[in-house]
Amino acid sequence: MRISVLWYCLKQGLKNICRNIWFSLASMATVSACVFLFCLFFSIITNIQFMVKSMESTVGITVLFEENLSETDILALGAALGSRKEVKDMVYISADEAWESFQTDYFAGHEELAEGFAEDNPLAGSASYEIHLYDIEDQEDMVAWLQKHDGVRQVNYSSAVAAGFVSFNRMVGMLSLVIISVLLLVAMFLISNTISVAAAFRKQESQIMRLIGATNFMIRAPFVVEGVLIGLIGAGIPLAGIYILYSRSVAYLTERFQVLSGVFEFLPIEEIYPVMAAVAVGLGAGIGFFGSHFTIRKYMKA
């Protein structure tokens, strides 16, 4: 394609926007709302995923065994456990190690108090495995698998936090999908309307173009350019806004809720922005392209 053709289409697209400025602004605003919500939900979902991932490395499952279960049986179960693909890592803590650890934690400085148990490990039935999983969503299945084994006395895990995060993430994902889909349709409808008005305004010009021998591409391109420009401008505004909003919100939340810094850890804007911006720009341009392309195809046939 010649540069002059590209320039012509761009110029005509811009002229169209200026001619129907109110329609164009309405379309831009809807695209902006759509992209803003996308960015907002993207930020929330990405951060929750990040927190869940962080949790996966800290939240684990502890399996305790019956007192009468031999160490050989425990290790055999450990081997079966180790071969499962969802297990990231696991540590075996024998009854002796558990007692030593307990002594260090609770009798520090008063070791003489523990001496009474020297010959009789009070935690004899406390051999355990501490298990970390790759995906916290597999936790429930893993617990169920462990509990059905003979000799397993108790399985400790923090189901509430993990399940809470996962279900909250799913809910936000579904909600965002529904809201963004509705806004996407509204944005497409508005862009389609804007393009219809522009097409009606330039009907004579398009007719002359057809008679002169302009190709369909040449006739339609300025309208598609108009749609894409509306989409891009519509995406650019919330992208700039979300950059500022996100940075400030994270700074505020981190400062305000320092106590919860272990649980709520936020991703820096630099980490999520490139992907978010690329998808948002694609979303804006896509809404503009498809909204205008199908409208103009309907209106103008050679």
Added chain:
Amino acid sequence: MIEILDVCKAYESGNRALRDINITIEDGEFVFIMGRSGSGKTTLLRLLIKEEEPSSGEIIVNGMELHRMRRRQVPRYRRNFGIVFQDFRLLKDRNVFENVAFAQRVVGASSRAIRESVPEMLKLVGLSSKYKSLPQHLSGGEQQRVAIARALVNQPEILLADEPTGNLDHQNAVEIMDLLWDINQMGTTVVVVTHSQEIVEQMGGRVITLDRGRMVSDEIR
């Protein structure tokens, strides 16, 4: 060369706009197509530029059989024609230069080609000094000259003029017809559709007369 062979055109409403039309126009000819309103003159032009399809018969232009032509070939085919309308159809938001350049821009001509050929065309139609004027600031005759420059700037082989003098006074009409004659003398085939007996008598040449969709005469005057 334009060959119109046994062409009929009937609309869904039942109106038969053209019946058994047979016309051959050689390269470089100047031809008038005459007739009253509703005689089928404009329909014939629309068939020539493939704005409409004949109900039966064939049209062959420069060896191209229109009924075999694919949809995507139509734009390129239309570049064989320059078209002038009674109501000029100029773009009011663009000046004279841009109106003429428009025809080149939309077929993808380079900026350099536009800079070279537009002034040439404006010189040909005698409007070099008014290249910055907007159409609404020109007289009817001048506007029609701009339309002719726009029709010619892509160097078509055939110029179709649909009632080019219909909106002009006698003096301007004569000047426009003289300009079309000059263009024909440079080698372009010119087909003028008109209902003005006066213009035809004054210019002379080949005159094809249509009446209620039928060709009633094809004569040299």
